[in-house]
Amino acid sequence: MSHAAAAVDALVTQVGAACRDWGFFEAVGHGVPEAAAARAVNAGHAFFSLPPERKAAVRRTERALLGYYDAEHTRNVRDWKEVFDIFPRELPAAGGELVFVNKWPDDGDLPGFREALKEYAAGMEALAFKVLELVARSLGLRPDRLHGFFGDKQTTYMRINRYPPCPRPDLALGLGRHKDSGALTILRQDGVGGLDVRRRSAGGDGEWVRVKPVSGSFVVNLGDIIQVWSNDRYESVEHRASVNSEQERFCIPYFFNPARYTVVEPLQEMVSEERPSRYHAYNWGEFFCTRRRSNFRKLEVDNIQIADLRKDKSCNAG
Numbered sequence: 001m002s003h004a005a006a007a008v009d010a011l012v013t014q015v016g017a018a019c020r021d022w023g024f025f026e027a028v029g030h031g032v033p034e035a036a037a038a039r040a041v042n043a044g045h046a047f048f049s050l051p052p053e054r055k056a057a058v059r060r061t062e063r064a065l066l067g068y069y070d071a072e073h074t075r076n077v078r079d080w081k082e083v084f085d086i087f088p089r090e091l092p093a094a095g096g097e098l099v100f101v102n103k104w105p106d107d108g109d110l111p112g113f114r115e116a117l118k119e120y121a122a123g124m125e126a127l128a129f130k131v132l133e134l135v136a137r138s139l140g141l142r143p144d145r146l147h148g149f150f151g152d153k154q155t156t157y158m159r160i161n162r163y164p165p166c167p168r169p170d171l172a173l174g175l176g177r178h179k180d181s182g183a184l185t186i187l188r189q190d191g192v193g194g195l196d197v198r199r200r201s202a203g204g205d206g207e208w209v210r211v212k213p214v215s216g217s218f219v220v221n222l223g224d225i226i227q228v229w230s231n232d233r234y235e236s237v238e239h240r241a242s243v244n245s246e247q248e249r250f251c252i253p254y255f256f257n258p259a260r261y262t263v264v265e266p267l268q269e270m271v272s273e274e275r276p277s278r279y280h281a282y283n284w285g286e287f288f289c290t291r292r293r294s295n296f297r298k299l300e301v302d303n304i305q306i307a308d309l310r311k312d313k314s315c316n317a318g
């Protein structure tokens with residue numbers, strides 16, 4: 001085996017172990033130019049420093065879901081944060097449905113904002129395909145086995161997240177506990193710290209573990225779709241963002257998601273007589289839109305979770 005092939009094999013083993021044991025890992029030596037990341041971070045800070053009326057000009061609505069928002073709910077509890085969302089690959093508006101067209105602030109307000117975010121998103125996409133390949137290999141699949149789900153019509157979105165200092169961090173969360181519903185999330189966080197991951201444990205709820213910020217790294221986490229594709233070999237992991245009373249915290253997650261029409265179900269290679277399919281097939285676009293619709297206000301019932309699609313609901317994993 002060549003040197004390079006041995007290095008890839010070693011990386012695949014590491015990624016596989018992290019996916020199995022944590023569902024989370026940090027990527028260093030990832031090839032995304034630091035200057036592009038810094039430009040995106042600066043653009044984000046500049047956006048949130050705009051006066052409220054400039055931010056309100058690109059506020060999202062219940063139908064047009066991209067842009068600025070400061071009242072999001074996660075699993076029926078309001079988050080302590082403000083966000084700005086874009087689709088790096090914009091989707092044409094389809095009549096009567098939710099609209100995913102980008103709302104950009106005026107160029108005069110924020111010169112270079114759009115370019116900075118687009119450049120960064122392109123770097124994230126390149127990294128996302130590399131991670132996808134490592135994940136596929138770690139499951140014993142062809143390196144490009146999952147690539148076809150992420151063509152031009154992908155529903156990937158990117159968010160800039162700001163968590164303001166909170167006078168009572170014991171009473172609020174920047175972002176309530178949740179699992180990401182897409183395939184992979186790759187995020188850049190600042191040095192403040194606040195991302196907590198729930199440790200997996202056989203007996204039920206594990207402890208919360210703070211993800212130590214590592215300068216120049218990206219945090220990668222598996223979403224529900226990888227859990228389903230892998231037929232539970234990997235699991236999406238619960239996480240949350242804590243806040244603190246002194247400092248604002250800032251991060252940019254990139255949510256790598258397949259096309260809307262994708263029917264998500266365990267991959268045929270992951271299913272066997274000994275390990276039958278554990279999930280009902282579902283339509284990703286419907287799942288995504290149901291989730292996004294429900295984060296405007298407090299509902300009486302919890303919104304849809306991946307566990308609802310399990311064939312064996314008595315098993316609480318996921």
Ligand SMILES: O=C(O)CCC(=O)C(=O)O
Binds near residue numbers: 161180195239
């Ligand atoms: O603030 C963070 O680090 C986590 C962000 C996150 O989990 C999300 O936006 O889904």
Ligand SMILES: [Fe+2]
Binds near residue numbers: 178179180185239
């Ligand atoms: Fe998340």
